[in-house]
Amino acid sequence: MASFGLKVIRGVFGAAEHVAPRLSGRAAFELFCRTPNVKALSDGERRAVDRAAAFMTEARHHRLKTKTGCVMVHEFRSEPGRAAAGTVLVIHGWRSRTEYMRVLIEGYRRAGYRVVSLDLPGHGQSQGRRLNMVNAVEAAKVAGEWFGPFSAIVGHSFGGAVAANAVAGSVRGIQPVAADRLVLIAAPSSLPAIFADFSRMLNVGPRSQLAMADRVEKLSGRPLGEFTGDRQLAEALVPTLVIHAPDDREVSADHATRYAGAGDHVSLHWADGLGHRRILADKGVVEHAVRFAIGHGESTLMH
Secondary structure: OOHHHHHHHHHHHHHHHHHOHHHHHHHHHHHHHEOOOOOOOOHHHHHHHHHOHHHHOOOEEEEEEEOOEEEEEEEEOOOOOOOOOOEEEEEOOOOOOHHHHHHHHHHHHHOOOEEEEEEOOOOOOOOOOEOOHHHHHHHHHHHHHHHOOEOEEEEEOHHHHHHHHHHHOOOOOOOOOOEOOEEEEOOOOEHHHHHHHHHHHHOOOHHHHHHHHHHHHHHHOOOHHHOEHHHHHHHHOOOEEEEEOOOOOOOOHHHHHHHHOOOOOEEEEEOOOOOOOHHHHOHHHHHHHHHHHHOOOHHHOOO
């Protein structure tokens, strides 16, 4: 967001806090859910998509209908000659898409898994310009109805939070997605913390923040405060591997620690020096993620 535009938005929200906090909160929530234009890629993003073009031709592409639109799921068969090991659901993060998950997808395919990769609403080849936890979890549930149950669900960044919420059944009216294991890579564990960071950035005041929280509860059927990863994983009890870099500047390491506090069924692996995005292409990280899905090495992954 350009600095001048950010100053204007901060000024508007600062003034609205005193005269129309409910309207301001609803506007802030809608801005929070607004996704980037998928056609307006940066040069780096365009190069990444171009590099993955041949890889994407190996998939079968399925457009699935949800209550709010259609999402695209890309189905990658396991490599020829590999014994069928099950199905893995991969979910990317905010301002991401299936192409950016290529190294991880290929790792699971080499291990014999069929991989289905979900383009979240407003991302990749899916429709819309709006993403929140409710329509994201619904998209994961629809993918599960078509391709599940899953041997594992693997999510990066916001996609990891979606995976945890989908398995835990956090959204009222949407049944939990069946998965034997979870792998959460650089994933935020607290929706309230994300909202607080967003509010500080845009100068959204406390009364407007209450209106944002009310909007979350109206859509999801649960208070905002219940959307924390430690609470969800403590209830779901699905064996989970959390992989995080201590130097992650987008999602702090505190989020990983919070996930790990959910119980002994959660293992934590620190991926030193890999930040928020490089972590996806690291061979060691991919190896840990694949071995955990297979069911090897849980006791050796605590670092």
